[in-house]
Amino acid sequence: MLPAALLAFAFVFVFVPPYLTFDPDQARLQNLRRDIPWHYGFLVAHVIFGTVAMVTVPFQVWPRLRQRYPAVHRFMGRAYVFGGVIPSALTSLVIVPFAMGPVGNTIGALLWLAATLYGWRMARRRQYASHRRFMIYSFALCMQIIEGRVMVLTIPFIPGFEPSSMPLLLETASWIGIVLNLLAAQWYLEWSARRNRASLATAVPAR
Ligand code: HEM
Numbered sequence: 191m192l193p194a195a196l197l198a199f200a201f202v203f204v205f206v207p208p209y210l211t212f213d214p215d216q217a218r219l220q221n222l223r224r225d226i227p228w229h230y231g232f233l234v235a236h237v238i239f240g241t242v243a244m245v246t247v248p249f250q251v252w253p254r255l256r257q258r259y260p261a262v263h264r265f266m267g268r269a270y271v272f273g274g275v276i277p278s279a280l281t282s283l284v285i286v287p288f289a290m291g292p293v294g295n296t297i298g299a300l301l302w303l304a305a306t307l308y309g310w311r312m313a314r315r316r317q318y319a320s321h322r323r324f325m326i327y328s329f330a331l332c333m334q335i336i337e338g339r340v341m342v343l344t345i346p347f348i349p350g351f352e353p354s355s356m357p358l359l360l361e362t363a364s365w366i367g368i369v370l371n372l373l374a375a376q377w378y379l380e381w382s383a384r385r386n387r388a389s390l391a392t393a394v395p396a397r
Pocket of ligand 1: 290296302
């Protein structure tokens with residue numbers, strides 16, 4: 191989980207500060223709608239709540255923290271769900287009609303909300319295997335935004351890049367992030383289940 195945490199903190203360090211000035215001139219977004227005054231307000235709210243989600247989620251999926259400090263896991267979990275995912279996903283749905291790549295972003299936000307709320311509900315019902323599964327999907331959907339933003343920055347430097355193809359490329363970028371991260375999450379869940387089965391099979395039976 192260390193690489194994920196480093197990636198999350200690097201993303202926040204690079205992308206978030208311009209929005210903490212509350213000055214629309216500092217916004218990196220090319221398509222900021224100055225004719226719609228609330229666009230900037232919702233964007234800043236989305237970024238701040240997204241930051242809460244992104245800095246808490248690597249700790250949530252870190253097994254050692256969960257096992258050693260369950261109270262910290264519960265406290266950070268509530269911050270992740272109620273101070274991060276829910277407000278960040280809902281505000282992203284408000285600004286998504288102005289984004290390049292609106293379909294992928296809308297699906298990403300809805301999947302992120304659904305996986306997180308279901309994972310939270312499973313924890314409330316003490317169904318911890320399902321809770322872990324859906325929170326790993328939630329983690330994957332939170333982190334996919336990093337790939338999307340990195341692609342936004344790098345796509346214009348691809349040789350032969352046509353500015354008119356930007357909306358299609360950004361739509362593709364958000365789909366790639368969602369699909370790749372969900373596949374990685376599924377692979378991780380299956381790999382860890384196989385590893386647990388193997389260690390159970392080799393364990394010396396208790397007498
Ligand atoms: C599935 C989850 C998310 C969705 C669907 C989403 C969606 C969006 C959308 C639609 C925009 C506006 C893009 C545009 O108008 O071109 C945006 C901007 C932004 N989002 Fe998110 N977002 C998500 C999660 C996050 C998280 C977790 C963070 C963490 C800090 C974050 C940080 C940002 C930042 C910094 C911007 C401004 C981008 C820039 O300056 O280039 N987002 N997001």
